[in-house]
Structure formats: structure tokens, C-alpha cells
């Protein structure tokens with residue numbers, strides 16, 4: 001028996017089908033095996049009974065938000081750089097330590113066996129700008145597809161970029177975008193949602209305006225501030241920046257999981273640098289791409305349509321020199337601390353490979369680098 005998604009939102013239409021039959025009729029679920037954990041709990045492994053094929057299973061408490069996530073994710077499928085959804089069930093499930101069974105959406109997705117993008121970068125022995133460009137090309141292809149459908153992902157971050165397979169060489173790996181938990185059709189005003197290190201300036205501005213309006217210090221504008229596709233482009237800029245140097249463009253003076261006022265100010269002023277120690281080996285074209293993506297004014301910021309045709313993505317002129325980023329990113333605790341306010345809820349990541357020599361860093365203002373210098 002199947003039931004169709006009710007029309008939750010006038011702007012969201014889908015032919016998506018939710019099965020109300022029990023998932024265990026079709027799949028064997030490995031409830032104890034977690035592939036990774038997010039705010040909605042662990043993503044589990046399951047096996048299709050009639051084929052023996054393995055999939056990932058995300059369990060979401062049934063709600064309007066969860067249904068919107070699944071609908072928008074489904075609308076962006078299929079695409080070679082977006083994690084595919086195969087089946088969705090609405091079942092009543094009771095987890096250990098729960099007093100009663102609760103209605104849940106069980107989302108059967110393509111299994112991404114290669115883990116998260118940054119874990120693989122850390123393992124790379126010779127990570128170059130050329131490889132970073134090849135990775136970016138795949139990310140941009142996913143974003144282009146979403147934006148073409150008028151859907152903004154709004155939570156583009158390394159944890160949501162998964163690799164299809166484990167591989168010795170990142171250049172041969174397929175990267176796919178996951179987690180449409182914050183995705184929205186790009187229309188009108190929405191509640192600011194973000195992970196601090198990837199938050200775009202206009203989101204902070206929107207938040208500020210909303211605060212002023214709530215406190216009565218300002219009358220609401222006729223045209224609302226929007227949280228749109230350009231936020232995704234900002235996040236892409238942050239991801240490229242981190243790939244090329246190993247630390248984020250905006251960071252507080254002292255490590256903090258929260259978005260500090262100082263960091264907020266830096267984001268809104270577009271205040272970041274390209275320190276020579278790590279950026280000396282990076283091309284001017286790459287820096288220019290980052291500048292166009294981290295542009296404070298969303299109107300001037302590079303769009304995905306402009307970026308997809310950028311020659312940097314071809315990697316033809318990118319230097320083959322080894323970047324310092326894998327070594328710097330090895331201090332994953334420090335990176336997560338300053339990068340992601342959600343880090344505590346995410347999966348315990350793999351132990352980094354320490355078999356290769358870290359390059360010495362002479363001086364650093366960045367807290368991640370400072371911490372590394374102290375530790376050595």
C-alpha cells in the first residue's frame with residue numbers, strides 16, 4: 001500500500017511516493033550499524049532483500065520539515081553528484097529508550113562508501129590545486145543542478161559532501177551532495193539557518209534586521225531580505241578556501257564552536273587574507289575565484305551559472321605543487337572546533353593517517369595553526 005505526500009507547501013510539488021508498508025518486508029535494516037550521525041540521529045545500513053544490494057537509511061521523525069527535506073532532495077534526483085533516494089517509507093518505529101513508537105520517514109539512499117570529503121583530503125599524500133579544482137567541479141555541478149531547479153541547498157559544508165567509494169586518488173572519485181535538511185525553494189523570506197563557518201553575510205544581515213524588527217526598533221521592510229542561492233555560492237567559496245589551505249577564511253580569535261561577534265563582523269566585512277605561507281603555492285586564478293565567491297554583496301557574488309564555465313574548474317593551468325592543507329587539516333579536532341558548531345553531533349571521524357611528514361610552519365595567526373605550532 002502506498003500513500004502520496006500530502007501537499008505541504010503550495011510551492012512544492014512532487015510525484016514522490018511514500019510507502020506505508022513495513023520497510024522490513026523489502027529491506028533488512030542493520031539498526032546497530034551507524035554510517036554517520038547528524039542532528040536527526042544515525043544513518044544506518046540496510047540491504048535490499050531481493051537483490052542483496054546495500055543502501056544507507058536515514059530516519060527522520062515525520063514532520064512537515066522532514067517531508068520538505070525528502071521532497072526537495074527527491075526533486076534534485078537523479079544527478080551524478082547528488083546522493084540518490086530510492087525508497088521512502090512512513091512507518092511507526094520505536095527506538096531503544098523511547099517510551100512509545102513514533103511515526104518516522106525512512107529514507108533509503110544510495111550508499112556512499114567513501115566517507116566524507118575532508119577525511120579523504122587528509123589522507124592525500126600529494127594534494128594539489130588541480131585536484132581541488134576537479135573536486136570543486138563536481139560540487140559546482142550538483143549546485144548548478146539544484147539552482148536550475150530553483151532549490152537552494154543552504155547547508156553546503158564538507159560533512160555533506162560524500163564520496164562514492166574509497167580511493168587512493170581523489171581525482172578518480174565521485175563526490176555527491178547529501179543532506180537536504182535545510183534546502184528550500186529559493187523564494188522570499190525564510191528563517192536564517194546556518195552552520196557558522198559557512199554562513200553568508202546577507203544571512204547575518206537578515207538576522208540583524210529581524211532582531212531589530214522584533215524589538216520594535218525598525219519597521220519591517222516592504223521587500224524582505226532573502227536567503228537565496230547566493231548563500232550556496234558563499235559556502236562553495238569557503239569550502240574551496242579550506243581545501244586550498246587547510247583552515248577557514250573566517251575564524252574567531254580564540255577557538256569557539258559558536259559564531260562569535262568578532263567572526264560575525266569579519267564575515268560581514270569580507271575580512272579574510274591569503275597568508276603567504278600556505279597561499280604562496282596557489283594560483284592567482286584560484287584566489288580570484290575565492291574573492292568572487294566570498295564577495296559580501298550577494299548581487300555581485302559569482303553565480304553558479306558563471307562559475308560552471310570558469311576555466312579554473314578545468315584545472316589546466318592549476319599548479320601541480322603540493323598544498324599544505326592535508327597536513328593542516330590533520331588536526332581535525334581544532335579544525336572542527338573552529339569550523340562547525342554542529343561538530344559534536346556529527347560522526348566520530350576516522351583517525352588521520354600520520355605516516356607522512358608535516359611541513360614545518362614558521363609563524364601563524366590562525367588559531368588552528370597556532371595550536372599545531374604549540375603541539376610540535
Ligand SMILES: Nc1ncnc2c1ncn2[C@@H]1O[C@H](COP(=O)(O)OP(=O)(O)OP(=O)(O)O)[C@@H](O)[C@H]1O
Pocket residue numbers: 035036037038039040041042043056058083109110111112113116159160162178179180181342345346347
Ligand atoms: N548516503 C549515505 N551513505 C553513507 N553515509 C551517509 C549517507 N548519508 C549520510 N551519511 C552519513 O551520515 C551523516 C549524517 O547524515 P546527514 O548529514 O544526512 O544527517 P543530518 O541528521 O541531516 O545531519 P546534519 O547534522 O548535518 O544536519 C553524514 O555526515 C555521513 O557521515
